[in-house]
Amino acid sequence: MPDILMRQIGCSNCLTMSRHPVEVIQRILELQDLKNATHFNYACPKCGYVSRQQIPRSEVHRFSADEWQLFPDDMRVYCVILQCSKPGCHFHVVVLAPFENDADLSDVTSRVGNWMADDAACATGSRPMRPFGIRIAKPWPFR
């Protein structure tokens, strides 16, 4: 069994941490469609604060497949794509967002409605439209 590489993300508001496989963050960056990205948008499952996170580069947590079982996660990560507020912008605001495993689409929609978007932005730096317009909300693997 290969090791599982994880990155740890902390909420800049309440400091709650969550862990995500490296491939999840890579996929979010691809969807964000920004070359040489340094940040991505992350929604904290605890306080609902959406902030720009620096892409963690150095801190990779390595777990064996067995150890990974010791870190049960009651969350499932979603990619939520919000409408951009800038007229004519063809980028959307791509957000990495963990939700409870049993959350259905209506739970996700109401949680997103309560998000506080701090400095979340699209690839050109524009803010999401208010109230939030969800274009896509898909659980991993985001297909």
Ligand SMILES: [Zn+2]
């Ligand atoms: Zn938080």
Ligand SMILES: [Zn+2]
């Ligand atoms: Zn935009």
